[in-house]
Amino acid sequence: MGRPSSPLLSPDRIAVAALALVAEHGDFTVPGLAKKLKVSPSSLYNHVSGREQIVELLRAQAMSGVDLPDDTDGDWQTAVAHIARAYRTSYARYPRLIPLLTAHAVNSDHAFRMYNTLASILQNARFTPRDTLRTITALDSFVLGAALDLAAPDAPWRDSDRVEPALAEALSTGVDKGDAFEFGLTALLTGIDAAVNSRR
Amino acid sequence: MGRPSSPLLSPDRIAVAALALVAEHGDFTVPGLAKKLKVSPSSLYNHVSGREQIVELLRAQAMSGVDLPDDTDGDWQTAVAHIARAYRTSYARYPRLIPLLTAHAVNSDHAFRMYNTLASILQNARFTPRDTLRTITALDSFVLGAALDLAAPDAPWRDSDRVEPALAEALSTGVDKGDAFEFGLTALLTGIDAAVNSRR
Numbered sequence: 001m002g003r004p005s006s007p008l009l010s011p012d013r014i015a016v017a018a019l020a021l022v023a024e025h026g027d028f029t030v031p032g033l034a035k036k037l038k039v040s041p042s043s044l045y046n047h048v049s050g051r052e053q054i055v056e057l058l059r060a061q062a063m064s065g066v067d068l069p070d071d072t073d074g075d076w077q078t079a080v081a082h083i084a085r086a087y088r089t090s091y092a093r094y095p096r097l098i099p100l101l102t103a104h105a106v107n108s109d110h111a112f113r114m115y116n117t118l119a120s121i122l123q124n125a126r127f128t129p130r131d132t133l134r135t136i137t138a139l140d141s142f143v144l145g146a147a148l149d150l151a152a153p154d155a156p157w158r159d160s161d162r163v164e165p166a167l168a169e170a171l172s173t174g175v176d177k178g179d180a181f182e183f184g185l186t187a188l189l190t191g192i193d194a195a196v197n198s199r200r
Numbered sequence: 201m202g203r204p205s206s207p208l209l210s211p212d213r214i215a216v217a218a219l220a221l222v223a224e225h226g227d228f229t230v231p232g233l234a235k236k237l238k239v240s241p242s243s244l245y246n247h248v249s250g251r252e253q254i255v256e257l258l259r260a261q262a263m264s265g266v267d268l269p270d271d272t273d274g275d276w277q278t279a280v281a282h283i284a285r286a287y288r289t290s291y292a293r294y295p296r297l298i299p300l301l302t303a304h305a306v307n308s309d310h311a312f313r314m315y316n317t318l319a320s321i322l323q324n325a326r327f328t329p330r331d332t333l334r335t336i337t338a339l340d341s342f343v344l345g346a347a348l349d350l351a352a353p354d355a356p357w358r359d360s361d362r363v364e365p366a367l368a369e370a371l372s373t374g375v376d377k378g379d380a381f382e383f384g385l386t387a388l389l390t391g392i393d394a395a396v397n398s399r400r
Contacts, residue, residue: 026226026296095303096226099296102348105358112362119366132370137349137377138384142338145345148302149337158305162312166319170332177337184338184388187395191387194394 009039009047015057019094022058026096056108059101063110065090068117076125077189080139083118084185087143088150095151098144131196142188146181209239209247215257219294222258226296256308259301263310265290268317276325277389280339283318284385287343288350295351298344331396342388346381
């Protein structure tokens with residue numbers, strides 16, 4: 001028996017090829033993906049139901065670096081910060097995927113697990129349901145923006161005579177993205193704690 | 201004298217065409233842009249120096265809705281919140297442009313004006329130069345993430361039996377992106393104020 005001339009299709013191989021297209025071109029189409037995999041679009045449809053399911057395979061890939069705590073009863077700021085750090089690092093591997101994922105409703109197991117865990121942590125910390133949703137939404141914005149920033153050039157501003165003294169002095173301290181992320185994350189969680197405490 | 205069969209090229213027309221390509225495909229190439237404008241790539245180079253300059257034209261377009269306060273001496277949280285709101289709304293018009301812009305160092309007049317103004321506001325509020333840079337970086341992450349979120353579907357989670365009770369209860373309060381943005385912005389600025397005060 002001869003071997004097939006190319007490896008068999010699988011959701012994993014489809015996701016890897018779609019991710020390569022997104023990294024190179026910022027998007028993928030089903031015909032473009034079929035061409036890259038050297039199969040017909042109808043062969044693809046034997047493995048995935050369509051573009052939506054492929055987007056969810058990509059979301060699962062982007063989130064694959066997020067490990068979740070087993071315990072949702074400890075200090076909420078510590079638990080949420082832990083998830084936020086892993087979420088940023090995991091998404092920063094695929095910056096061009098971010099606007100594609102945010103444009104589609106979440107529908108993958110790993111994403112549901114993360115949002116369920118966050119909601120449990122905040123509920124256990126006696127957040128109101130509305131504050132839980134606000135916190136998850138605000139955290140999502142901050143972390144996805146920070147993931148884009150992590151993939152950005154180390155010198156985000158060109159040297160220019162348009163940089164005035166106050167900005168020049170700030171820039172001279174040196175951009176440290178990890179430090180700025182921790183500063184913002186701590187500030188966000190501290191500020192949320194203050195807002196939520198005033199309503200408890 | 202006959203009229204030219206197509207309008208004359210200008211940086212503005214080039215930016216509008218590049219923006220349309222990014223909105224549709226997530227990116228643009230100089231040859232693709234020339235094709236869309238029905239000119240040769242060399243005609244483009246009579247008006248712009250290359251891809252980098254086109255990216256800066258797009259950044260100027262994305263920032264065109266950001267009006268800056270004249271006064272940088274008032275309450276810093278009020279002034280920064282005003283800029284952050286305008287920045288989010290202005291960028292949310294072009295969500296697919298965001299990863300393209302964050303991948304390139306800032307080099308456009310309007311962007312320099314915004315960052316100069318933010319640095320002046322924070323310097324006047326007696327932030328250290330390092331805290332000024334941290335604050336600008338964290339704010340950038342939050343606002344760009346929120347701009348992506350604003351362009352996302354109104355129901356960011358699919359109805360699913362994978363939604364557990366704590367998340368279901370939170371979702372039942374109804375996602376309100378404007379409210380979540382204001383909640384996060386206030387929390388971030390409150391938390392930054394607390395951190396910076398402890399060092400003043």
